[in-house]
Each structure stands twice: as structure tokens, then as C-alpha cells.
Amino acid sequence: MARKKAKTKSTTPKKQPVKISFKLSKQQKIVLGSFLFLLGIALLFSFLSYFFSWQADQSTLNSLGDRSVEAQNWLNKFGAALGDFFIYQGFGIAAFALAVLVTLTGFYYFFDRPKKSLQAYWFWGIIVMLWFSVFFGFFAQSNALLGGMVGFELNDFLQDYLGLIGTILVLAFVAIVYLAVRLKLTPELVGQYLSRKRNDLKSEFDEQDDEISFEDTAFEKDNIELPVDDAADEDLEDFEEPVLKSAPAPAPAPPKPVVNEAPKPAADEEFEIEIEETIEEEEVEENLSTKLVQDFGEFDPTLELSNYKFPSIELLKDYTQGQSITIDQEELEENKNRIVDTLKNYKIDIAHIKATVGPTVTLYEIVPEAGIRISKIKNLEDDIALSLSALGIRIIAPIPGKGTIGIEVPNKNARIVSMRSAIASPKFQNAEMELPLTLGKTISNETFVVDLAKMPHLLMAGATGQGKSVGLNAILTSLLYKKHPAEVKFVLVDPKKVELTLFNKIERHYLAKLPDTEEAIITDNTKVIHTLNSLCIEMDNRYDLLKDAMARNIKEYNAKFKKRKLNPNNGHKYLPYIVLVIDEFADLIMTAGKEVETPIARLAQLARAIGIHLIVATQRPSVNVITGIIKANFPARIAFRVTSKIDSRTILDSQGADQLIGRGDMLFTQGNELVRVQCAFVDTPEVEKITDFIGSQKAYPDAHLLPEYVGEEGGTSLDIDVGERDALFVEAAEVIVTAQQGSASLLQRKLKLGYNRAGRIIDQLEAAGIVGPFEGSKARQVLVTDLNALHQQLNNE
Ligand SMILES: Nc1ncnc2c1ncn2[C@@H]1O[C@H](COP(=O)(O)OP(=O)(O)OP(=O)(O)O)[C@@H](O)[C@H]1O
Numbered sequence: 001m002a003r004k005k006a007k008t009k010s011t012t013p014k015k016q017p018v019k020i021s022f023k024l025s026k027q028q029k030i031v032l033g034s035f036l037f038l039l040g041i042a043l044l045f046s047f048l049s050y051f052f053s054w055q056a057d058q059s060t061l062n063s064l065g066d067r068s069v070e071a072q073n074w075l076n077k078f079g080a081a082l083g084d085f086f087i088y089q090g091f092g093i094a095a096f097a098l099a100v101l102v103t104l105t106g107f108y109y110f111f112d113r114p115k116k117s118l119q120a121y122w123f124w125g126i127i128v129m130l131w132f133s134v135f136f137g138f139f140a141q142s143n144a145l146l147g148g149m150v151g152f153e154l155n156d157f158l159q160d161y162l163g164l165i166g167t168i169l170v171l172a173f174v175a176i177v178y179l180a181v182r183l184k185l186t187p188e189l190v191g192q193y194l195s196r197k198r199n200d201l202k203s204e205f206d207e208q209d210d211e212i213s214f215e216d217t218a219f220e221k222d223n224i225e226l227p228v229d230d231a232a233d234e235d236l237e238d239f240e241e242p243v244l245k246s247a248p249a250p251a252p253a254p255p256k257p258v259v260n261e262a263p264k265p266a267a268d269e270e271f272e273i274e275i276e277e278t279i280e281e282e283e284v285e286e287n288l289s290t291k292l293v294q295d296f297g298e299f300d301p302t303l304e305l306s307n308y309k310f311p312s313i314e315l316l317k318d319y320t321q322g323q324s325i326t327i328d329q330e331e332l333e334e335n336k337n338r339i340v341d342t343l344k345n346y347k348i349d350i351a352h353i354k355a356t357v358g359p360t361v362t363l364y365e366i367v368p369e370a371g372i373r374i375s376k377i378k379n380l381e382d383d384i385a386l387s388l389s390a391l392g393i394r395i396i397a398p399i400p401g402k403g404t405i406g407i408e409v410p411n412k413n414a415r416i417v418s419m420r421s422a423i424a425s426p427k428f429q430n431a432e433m434e435l436p437l438t439l440g441k442t443i444s445n446e447t448f449v450v451d452l453a454k455m456p457h458l459l460m461a462g463a464t465g466q467g468k469s470v471g472l473n474a475i476l477t478s479l480l481y482k483k484h485p486a487e488v489k490f491v492l493v494d495p496k497k498v499e500l501t502l503f504n505k506i507e508r509h510y511l512a513k514l515p516d517t518e519e520a521i522i523t524d525n526t527k528v529i530h531t532l533n534s535l536c537i538e539m540d541n542r543y544d545l546l547k548d549a550m551a552r553n554i555k556e557y558n559a560k561f562k563k564r565k566l567n568p569n570n571g572h573k574y575l576p577y578i579v580l581v582i583d584e585f586a587d588l589i590m591t592a593g594k595e596v597e598t599p600i601a602r603l604a605q606l607a608r609a610i611g612i613h614l615i616v617a618t619q620r621p622s623v624n625v626i627t628g629i630i631k632a633n634f635p636a637r638i639a640f641r642v643t644s645k646i647d648s649r650t651i652l653d654s655q656g657a658d659q660l661i662g663r664g665d666m667l668f669t670q671g672n673e674l675v676r677v678q679c680a681f682v683d684t685p686e687v688e689k690i691t692d693f694i695g696s697q698k699a700y701p702d703a704h705l706l707p708e709y710v711g712e713e714g715g716t717s718l719d720i721d722v723g724e725r726d727a728l729f730v731e732a733a734e735v736i737v738t739a740q741q742g743s744a745s746l747l748q749r750k751l752k753l754g755y756n757r758a759g760r761i762i763d764q765l766e767a768a769g770i771v772g773p774f775e776g777s778k779a780r781q782v783l784v785t786d787l788n789a790l791h792q793q794l795n796n797e
Contacts, residue, residue, distance in 0.1 A: 026112065033110025040103025042075060043082060047096055049074040050083025051145065057084075092148030094132035101125045124182050131174055134158065134167075192273065292564040299562045301486040301574040305509075308485060308697055315689045316420035316477075319681060328412070332362065335388060335409050339364055342387040346380060348372050354404075358443035359678040360414040360665050361394075365404040374398060377405055381659075394659045400673045408443070408676065410661045417441045417664075419474055419682035423481050425449075434555065435488065435577055435613065437478045439471070439638070439668065440680040448668070448677045452479075452579065452615075455636035455670060456608035461621035461651040462640025467664035467679050468617050469499045471638065472583060473687050474680045475615060476503065479579065480690060485509040486576060489704040491531060493582040497523045500583060502687050505695030512578060512704035520703045524745050525591050525755050528582075532599035534709040535580060535612060539603060541707060542610035545572060554611035576704065577611040585618040586625040591748060592755040597627060604633030621651040635671040640664070640679075722797060725764050728753070730794065732761045733770050737790045742771035742780030769793070 024032065050057075053072035057080040060071040064081060073079035086095040101122055108118045136147030137155025147155065158167040179185040302308065332355055340350055349369040356363045368377065374397045385393040388409060396406035422428060422438040425447035434453035442448050452458065452475075462468045479488055489512040494500040500521055503511065511520035514527070514534055522528055542554070549566050551557035554575055557566075566572035580603070582588065588596050604614055616634065618625055621642060639657035642648050648657035656667055656674060664679035726732070728751055735750045736742055742765070744758040753761070762780070765771045770790065772781035784790045 024109075029109050029112050033106050033108070033112075035106065036102055037106025037110060040099050040101075040106055042079075043086070043099035043102060044096070046073055046075040046079030046082045047087060047099055049079055050087055053080070054083060054088065054145065087145060087148055090148045090150055091129050091133040092136050092146045092151050094129040094136070094151070095148065097125050097129040097132075124178065127174070127178065130154070131171065131178070135171055189275070192275070290563075296564070299564055299574065301558075301562075301576075302484045304700065305485055305698060308509075310484075311481060311690045311693045313420060313424055315693060316423065316686050317418060317683065318420050319416040319418035331412055332357070335362070336364065338387050339366070339384060339407060339409075342380065342384050343368075343377070346376070346383070348377060348380075356444055357411070358445060358676075359411075359417050359441050360661060360663075361408045361410050361443060361676065363443050364407045364409060365399065365402070366407065367404050374405065394656055394676075414661070414663065414678075416681045417678045419477055419680040419686065422447050422474075422680040423478070428478070428482075431482075435479060435579070436482050437475050438680060439474060440664065440666075440677045442678075443676055448675065450636075450668075450670070452613050453577070453611070455613070457604050457614040457634045458616070458636045458638065459626065459630070459634040459651070460615065460617040460638040460640070461626070461642065461647070462619070462638075462657075462666070463643050463647075464619050466640035466642075466660075466662045467666065468619070468640055469583065470664060470681060470683075471640065471666065471679050472499070472581060472615070472617055473682050473684075476581070477682050477687065477690060480506075480510070480694065483577075485694075485700070486574070488577045488579060491535065491578060491580040491706070492521045493528050493531070493580070493588070494521055494523055495525065495528075495584045495587045500581070502684065502691050505691040507703045508699035508701070509694055509697070512706050515705050515708050525588060525748070526744055526759075528588060529592060529595050529599075529755075530709050531706065532580075532596060532603070534706040535578070535607075536599050536602055537707040537709060538578070539607050539610055539612055542575060542612075543606075545575070546610060548572075553609040575611055577613065579613050579615060581615045581617075583617050585616045586620040586622075589625050589627075590754075595755065597630065601629045601633060604630065621647045623650055626650055637669050639667045722768075726757065726761050729761060729764055732758075733765055733768070733784075733790055733794070734787060736765060736771060736782055737784050737787055740782045742782050746779075768797070 050073060057071045057073055060069050060077060060080055061084055063069045064077050069077070071077045071080040073083060075082070086098060087093070091098070104121055105118060107113075108115060130150075133147050133151030134154045135151075137151035137153075139146050140152040140155070144152070155167065158170060162170060300306075336353055336355065340353065343350060343366075349372070350366050351369050352367040354365045356365070378395055378397045381393060381395050384395070384407065393410075394406075394408040396408070398404060399406045417440045419438075422440060425438070427447045428436060428438040428449050431449050431451075433449070433451035435451060437450050437452050439448045439450065458475075460468055460471060462471075476490065479490075485506075488510065490503070490510050491512050492500045492503055504519070504521055507513075507520040513520035513522075514531055517527065522531055546553070546557050548570070549557050549560055549572065551560055554577070558574060560566050561572060561574050600614065600616070603612060607613070614634075616630075621639075637651055639648060639651045639660070641660040641662040642651065642657045645655045645658050648655045651657060652667060652669060652674065654674070660666065660676075664681060666677050666679050668675045668677050732747050732751060735747060739746055742762065744755065744762045747753055747758040747761055748755060751758070762771065766773060766780070770782070770784050770793070772783055774780065784793060
């Protein structure tokens with residue numbers, strides 16, 4: 001498995017920086033440990049021997065390369081050189097600390113002990129070494145070996161600046177720091193220690209006195225029981241007796257002070273407190289998960305499709321070829337003059353004007369003369385539009401964060417922002433986001449990249465033909481270029497049946513579906529309800545997993561799973577993000593109403609932490625489609641051009657979307673200010689190329705399966721009263737029998753019914769024995785063969 005993983009890393013197309021791991025295997029630790037341990041011993045020997053042989057070996061140091069020269073050090077020339085380097089040139093006697101530290105390190109590695117306390121040993125060890133070295137530096141005149149060169153030089157340096165007293169004070173301070181921090185010595189502890197010593201001494205004296213008195217009475221050893229009986233409590237009897245009986249004459253001495261002194265302490269001024277030494281627990285670093293990670297490496301969710309190749313940028317078309325940002329000076333000048341003139345006509349003087357040329361619009365930022373009312377300029381929108389003879393002038397007064405007023409004027413020649421340039425931009429490529437989306441370019445030609453995971457859901461609206469489908473494709477393409485199939489799954493709902501069909505090819509890579517369904521892309525409203533409810537179940541399951549793993553969100557959960565801290569046997573698994581895309585929400589909400597709204601609202605409210613994100617698009621941004629509850633849970637919104645100010649308010653809570661110029665011109669908000677963005681253009685053939693490329697690669701055996709949802713239809717009671725039948729019951733029966741297809745959506749289409757009503761009629765048809773029972777995703781079986789049989793059956797009722 002480990003080998004396979006290594007292979008994955010090398011072939012994975014995503015350019016990730018190669019991670020260098022400094023983790024050692026058990027064997028490497030044994031080798032390194034024994035080496036360091038023996039090196040430490042060698043240092044000890046060479047240092048020790050250096051003190052006896054350094055004078056004799058002085059000359060040897062100059063001819064180390066000469067094989068014939070012998071040194072007297074126990075480790076010969078090597079030992080002599082080490083001793084000279086660490087003791088004479090280095091730290092003097094204190095260099096022994098170094099040898100001890102190296103030995104200790106070897107010991108730690110050999111036995112694979114946690115390294116935390118080792119770091120403390122090194123830190124304090126080096127301080128102690130330097131301290132002694134500097135301290136012995138005072139005696140360098142009498143013996144240079146005591147403090148070594150380092151000690152002498154440091155001592156000299158300190159004395160140059162602080163003088164002798166200053167240096168002594170610094171050393172004293174460092175010593176106090178060491179005693180207080182490392183040895184945890186406090187004045188109280190020292191006091192207690194001294195008083196204990198004093199007590200010991202005192203009791204020693206007392207004992208001596210007792211011994212003397214014992215000696216005096218030693219001859220009375222046979223009847224020694226008598227005085228003890230007098231003094232001792234009853235409880236002590238059973239413990240005293242054997243001692244007294246078996247012990248020779250002086251033996252009774254020890255119990256005596258115990259017996260006599262035990263009740264005393266209350267009266268005794270200096271009773272001691274015994275402080276039990278506490279041993280600091282070492283942290284257990286090496287638990288099962290780190291061991292698993294050590295042995296197998298981190299869990300790699302991409303392993304199953306390890307050879308998966310991300311689509312290359314070449315699959316996208318470059319629409320901007322030869323169309324780099326061209327600033328039409330004449331157009332700019334003309335527009336500027338017209339703006340200035342129009343405003344002048346209304347007695348608005350301008351202090352300053354600045355233009356920023358974007359892909360589709362140019363922003364003229366004006367600073368009006370002092371005393372001009374902002375509302376006055378805002379009201380001139382139509383007049384400026386008229387004088388510039390341009391549609392879609394938008395006035396931003398004032399521009400948030402700037403003290404200026406913005407007038408956005410469409411360019412005569414709008415430029416297409418190609419998806420290729422957006423994907424290739426460093427901003428997108430280097431985006432450290434969970435679900436990065438590149439939506440296009442802002443007015444200042446910056447690539448606009450946002451994180452879907454942070455939004456956490458997105459609402460898109462725009463009149464037909466203004467670029468919604470292209471926008472959805474741009475979003476999906478962004479994710480396809482950044483996320484491995486193991487990391488994200490799409491649930492695509494496409495009632496229009498044409499827009500998202502291209503993504504069918506990547507079903508087994510990127511799509512999620514209900515079990516037992518054939519097509520992953522959902523076009524049928526009944527299935528939408530099932531899928532939404534299934535996603536709610538998935539959400540609840542994921543919350544349970546997160547709770548069990550004590551993770552706050554999917555990111556933390558997956559990080560824990562990758563570190564092998566969660567046991568797959570307990571149901572834990574790597575959780576991919578799920579992005580639910582609904583193209584044409586209006587249609588859905590009109591036909592299914594609450595049945596769709598409720599699970600969507602639930603998902604929107606709760607699903608952010610567990611990685612389910614919703615993208616809902618609609619042509620009709622009216623209040624009965626984008627209801628209050630939906631709006632409240634979709635803070636991030638995109639508005640393409642809409643036809644009325646009211647629509648703009650419904651989607652954005654402000655006007656502006658009605659003044660856009662279409663063809664991907666959009667406004668984006670994430671709850672606060674509006675950003676005007678030209679949506680990146682990705683054409684159907686480009687999406688087709690990408691899905692072909694991905695689809696041709698090795699895939700998972702099936703699409704990602706969502707939990708099963710058993711709809712209410714499954715348990716419908718069959719005893720529906722004949723009198724309670726729907727007015728359209730007979731008509732519906734005829735439709736079903738003629739088409740020989742028992743589906744509610746057929747009734748919806750043919751009889752123009754809502755989903756609920758159609759569902760009810762199907763239940764009634766089932767009760768009447770015209771269609772069979774609910775069979776999951778398949779249409780119900782029609783039990784009546786033709787219209788004649790149907791009428792006969794109905795007449796017989
Ligand atoms: N970002 C864009 N850049 C340039 N042209 C665009 C862009 N987006 C859309 N267009 C143009 O507008 C046309 C319609 O776009 P699109 O199909 O996305 O509209 P729509 O809003 O989805 O319409 P409908 O709701 O009817 O499906 C496209 O064929 C394209 O010519």
C-alpha cells in the first residue's frame with residue numbers, strides 16, 4: 001500500500017509541492033540512536049583522557065594526517081583532536097555536558113522515547129555548559145583548560161562591558177533562573193529543606209539521649225514490656241509485641257519515639273510537610289494514528305483514481321486573442337465630455353474625473369465640487385444615459401470605501417472574458433480555497449475568485465439569455481479544474497433537460513445520485529424531491545459522523561480522517577464536498593412548492609458545516625420563487641440582467657441588475673457591497689471537450705451514491721374512497737392507460753397539474769387498481785391494457 005502511495009504522488013497531475021517528511025522509521029531510529037550513544041561515549045573517553053595527555057599530544061595536532069604519529073589519547077589522534085576542539089578551543093571542563101547530551105540523545109532515539117523532554121535537556125544543558133565555561137573563565141590564568149577558549153573570551157567580553165562585579169551578577173542571575181525554572185527551587189522549598197535538616201539533627205540528638213537511657217536500663221530487658229504497655233495505645237499492641245518479643249535489648253528504641261511523638265506534632269511549632277516528588281508525565285505522541293501514518297502515510301482520498309489527470313488549459317478556447325485591453329482614447333474622451341456637459345447642465349461641477357476601463361464597461365469616477373448633493377447626481381441616471389446614447393448606465397453614489405461617485409458606461413466594443421484566461425490566472429491557480437470558483441473579471445480587470453465553501457450557498461438569477469447557463473458552466477468548470485473526483489461531487493438538477501446534459505459523461509467521476517436510478521442528472525420533479533430529502537439524510541448522517549469525530553466542520557473531519565485518527569470500521573469515511581446545482585428553480589417551486597422549499601431551506605440552514613453547498617439558479621426572481629426563507633439562507637447572490645427594478649430588488653435587495661447590459665454582465669454580492677463582474681465565457685463545445693477528457697479516463701464503478709430515501713408514496717393506503725376522487729380522475733386514467741406509463745410527471749404535463757395533485761391522482765389510480773405500486777425510480781406499471789377495459793372497469797365500480 002505504501003509503495004502504491006508513493007507511485008500516486010509521483011503521477012498525480014495536480015501540482016502539489018513535494019512534502020519532505022523527516023519522520024524516521026523504527027530501524028532508522030535504532031541506527032541513529034546507537035550511533036549517537038556510542039559517539040557520546042567516545043566523546044566522554046576522549047575528553048577524560050585529554051586532561052591527562054593534552055600536553056603530550058600538543059605536537060600531534062599539527063600532524064594529524066601523518067599515519068605514523070601516535071597520540072596518547074585513549075582515542076588516539078581522533079580523541080586528541082576532539083579534546084582540543086571541544087575543551088581547549090571550546091568550553092573547557094563544561095564540554096563534558098556535550099558528551100552527556102549526545103549520549104542521552106542516542107538513548108532517546110534508540111528506545112524511541114518522546115523527544116519533548118530531550119529538547120529541554122539540550123536547551124538547559126547548553127546553558128549550563130556556557131555558564132560553567134564562563135565561570136571557569138575567571139580562572140583561565142591559572143588553568144586554560146578549565147573554561148576553554150570560549151569561556152575565556154566570553155568572560156573577557158562580559159568583563160570589558162560589565163566589569164568583574166557585573167559579570168558575577170549576570171552569572172548569579174543565570175544561576176537563579178536555572179534553579180527557579182529548571183529545578184523549580186523556591187525560597188519556601190529551601191526553607192523547608194533546612195528546617196527538615198534541623199529536625200533530623202534534633203531527633204538524632206534525642207535518639208542519642210534515648211540510647212543512653214536504654215543503655216542504662218538495658219539490664220531490665222526481660223520486663224521491658226511493662227513501660228511500653230503503659231505508654232502505648234491499644235491499637236499499637238499487636239504491632240509492638242512481636243517486635244519487642246523477638247528483638248534484642250536495644251531494638252525497642254525505634255518504636256518509642258514514634259509512639260511518644262505521634263500525638264505531639266500539633267504542639268510542635270515546626271512540623272514538617274512532606275512534599276512528594278511529582279514526576280511530570282510525558283506526552284504520548286506515538287499513538288495509533290501517528291503510527292499508522294508513519295507506516296502507511298496519510299490517507300490519500302485520490303488513491304483510487306491515482307492516475308486521474310486534470311483537464312489541461314488547452315481544452316479551453318482563447319477568445320481574447322488579439323483583443324487585449326484596448327483603450328479607445330477617443331471613446332473615453334467623448335464619454336468624459338458628455339458626462340461633464342450633462343452634469344454642468346444641471347449645475348453640477350466636477351473637481352476631478354478618472355476612468356477605469358473594464359472588459360464590458362468603463363467606470364468613470366468623479367469627485368464633485370463641494371456642496372453638491374449625491375442624490376442629485378443619482379437622479380440623473382436617465383439623462384446621462386440619454387446624452388451618452390447608451391443603455392445600462394449605472395450610477396454608484398458613493399462608491400463604498402471611496403469618496404467618489406461612479407458612473408459605469410458600457411464600452412462600444414465589449415470584450416469577452418474567456419474561461420481560459422480566468423482559469424490560467426495566478427489568482428485562481430494559487431487560490432488556497434476549499435471550493436474555488438472563478439467567475440470572471442472585475443471592472444479593474446482582476447480575475448474574480450471566490451470560495452463556494454465560504455458563501456456557503458449561491459443564488460443566481462437573470463432573465464433568459466443573459467448568461468445564467470454560461471455562469472453555471474463557468475462555476476462547474478472552475479471546480480473541475482481544481483478538484484479531484486474524490487474531493488467533490490455534484491448533484492445536478494436540470495428541469496430544462498438540456499443545459500447540464502453534457503455532464504452526463506462524468507457521472508462516474510463527479511456526479512452523485514440516488515441508488516437504483518439510471519440517470520444521475522435529475523430532470524424529473526419527483527426525483528428532485530427524493531434527492532433533496534436524501535441530501536437531508538446525508539446531512540444528518542454527516543453531522544453524526546462529525547459529532548463522533550469531535551470535529552466542527554468537514555475540513556477538520558477530513559483532516560482527522562487523513563491523519564488516520566478516525567476508524568473506518570466505525571463508519572468513518574472521507575467526505576467529499578457535495579455541490580447541488582438547480583438550474584431553473586422557479587419551475588420546481590411552482591410545481592412542488594413546499595415539498596421542495598422545506599428540504600432546500602433545511603439544507604441551506606444547516607448544511608454549510610458538513611460540506612453540502614447549494615447553487616440555485618432561476619429565470620424568474622419573483623418573491624413567490626425566491627421566498628423569504630430561501631433568501632435569508634443565501635447571502636451570496638449573482639444577478640445577471642433582469643427586466644425590472646423589482647426583480648433586481650428581489651434578488652439583490654437593491655436596484656442595479658436591471659441596468660446591466662447582458663451577455664454575462666453581472667453583479668455579485670456576498671451580503672455587503674456589490675461587485676460588477678464580467679462572467680467568464682465558456683461555450684458548450686468547450687465544456688464538451690472537458691467532460692470528454694474526464695469521461696475517457698478510468699472512473700469509479702458507479703456514481704457517488706446518496707442515502708436511500710423512501711418517499712411517502714411507498715406507504716400510501718389503498719382504501720381511498722371513490723367519492724373522494726379528483727375531478728380529473730377519469731381523464732388522468734385515460735392519459736395513463738393511453739400512454740401505458742404510470743408517472744405523475746406525465747399527468748403534470750398533459751393535464752397541467754401541480755406535483756401534489758398529480759401525486760394524489762396517481763395514489764387514487766393505484767387504489768382503483770389501474771396502476772401498480774410505487775417502484776422507486778421506475779414509472780409504475782399500468783395494469784389496464786386499453787381504454788375499453790378501463791371504461792368497463794370504471795363502470796363496474
Ligand atoms: N459571459 C459571457 N460572455 C459573452 N457572452 C455571453 C456570456 N454569457 C452569455 N453570453 C451570451 O449569451 C447567450 C445566452 O447565454 P445563456 O445561455 O447562458 O443564457 P441563459 O440566461 O442561461 O438563458 P436561459 O435562461 O434561456 O437558458 C450565450 O449564447 C452567449 O452568446
